[in-house]
Amino acid sequence: MPPRGSIKPQSAKFLSREQVSHLLAGPRDLGEMRDYYLLSALYYLALRDVEAVSLRPCHFIHLTRGSMLIPTAKRRRHSCTKKCQDPCPLVGHYDPRKHRVDERADRPLLEIGVIGGEQLLADMLVWAGERTWIFPAQRAGGLAREGDEHLSVRSVQRIYRRWADVAGLDAATTPHTLRHSALSALIDHADVRPQVVRDFARHSNISVTDTYIHSKTDAWSRVAGALDLVPPPKK
Numbered sequence: 001m002p003p004r005g006s007i008k009p010q011s012a013k014f015l016s017r018e019q020v021s022h023l024l025a026g027p028r029d030l031g032e033m034r035d036y037y038l039l040s041a042l043y044y045l046a047l048r049d050v051e052a053v054s055l056r057p058c059h060f061i062h063l064t065r066g067s068m069l070i071p072t073a074k075r076r077r078h079s080c081t082k083k084c085q086d087p088c089p090l091v092g093h094y095d096p097r098k099h100r101v102d103e104r105a106d107r108p109l110l111e112i113g114v115i116g117g118e119q120l121l122a123d124m125l126v127w128a129g130e131r132t133w134i135f136p137a138q139r140a141g142g143l144a145r146e147g148d149e150h151l152s153v154r155s156v157q158r159i160y161r162r163w164a165d166v167a168g169l170d171a172a173t174t175p176h177t178l179r180h181s182a183l184s185a186l187i188d189h190a191d192v193r194p195q196v197v198r199d200f201a202r203h204s205n206i207s208v209t210d211t212y213i214h215s216k217t218d219a220w221s222r223v224a225g226a227l228d229l230v231p232p233p234k235k
Contacts, residue, residue, distance in 0.1 A: 012172035015181040019169060026166045035159050037124045038135055038151075042160075042178040044117035046201055048073045049156040049175045055134040058088035060125045062111065063118070069109045072202050110202050115186070183212040 015023070020043055027035035041052050045068060054071040062068065114121065128134045137149040160175040179201075186197045187209075198209045 012170040012177065013180055014184045015169065015173065015177060017181075017185060019167070020178065020181055023163055023167045023169065026163045033127060034135065035163060037120075037127060038156065038159060039163065039178065040117060040120055041124065041134075042156075042175055043182050044114070044120065045070065045112070046179045046182040048179060049153045052175075053133070053135055053150045053153060053156060056088060056132065057125060057128055057130075057134065059109070060121065063114065063121060063125070066118070067111050067113050068121070069111055070202065072108050072110050112200055112202065115200065180212055183209070187212060 024036060024039055024043075027033070027039065038052060041047055041055065042049070045052075047055075047070070050073045051071055059069040059071065124134065133150040135151040137151055138155070156175050160173075160178075164171075164173055183197055183201050186192045186200065187194070194206055194209060197212075198206045201209055201212070203209050
């Protein structure tokens with residue numbers, strides 16, 4: 001992970017779809033399903049790492065109608081997305097920074113549309129089974145079936161770094177790069193409106209969404225000639 005305060009190079013801010021596919025192929029081909037599903041969730045749901053570790057099976061209740069409940073890391077109210085009541089409240093929420101359950105934590109749930117990977121998300125839910133968390137804390141001999149702790153954010157960073165190295169990706173990329181990659185891919189799609197990207201990203205303002213726009217060589221080539229003037233008709 002790059003040192004705090006350092007500026008990422010442009011090449012490390014987002015991955016192409018080919019690079020993301022190559023990244024996911026590593027754990028999938030070796031049968032490391034926890035890592036495969038974790039990296040897939042980060043991309044297909046544009047999750048922040050703290051949101052990914054907070055996923056629970058009950059957040060998938062609307063998957064059949066094409067949406068998910070996301071425990072957003074941002075506590076401020078979102079006027080552009082639907083705030084939902086938690087369908088399976090816990091006594092408290094685990095705070096990885098304090099390494100304990102925080103009774104006062106109130107992480108808003110926002111309902112977002114699923115834009116891709118529907119079958120993969122359905123398979124992930126089957127894989128999670130009856131566990132409290134989709135990605136519980138690691139136990140000796142495998143994943144925990146029950147417990148108050150979920151996978152830590154630091155563990156997510158280690159998992160990503162492992163497979164990013166296998167895929168030969170830039171060392172400055174992080175789990176958050178997958179979120180940037182998903183939103184950048186949506187923004188580059190001609191049929192997707194900026195408001196849809198804003199809602200999918202759980203942004204409070206569309207100006208925040210604009211920070212995910214990255215100028216790329218192929219983007220410039222697609223607009224070549226856009227300012228050409230039509231020559232006047234000959235008299």
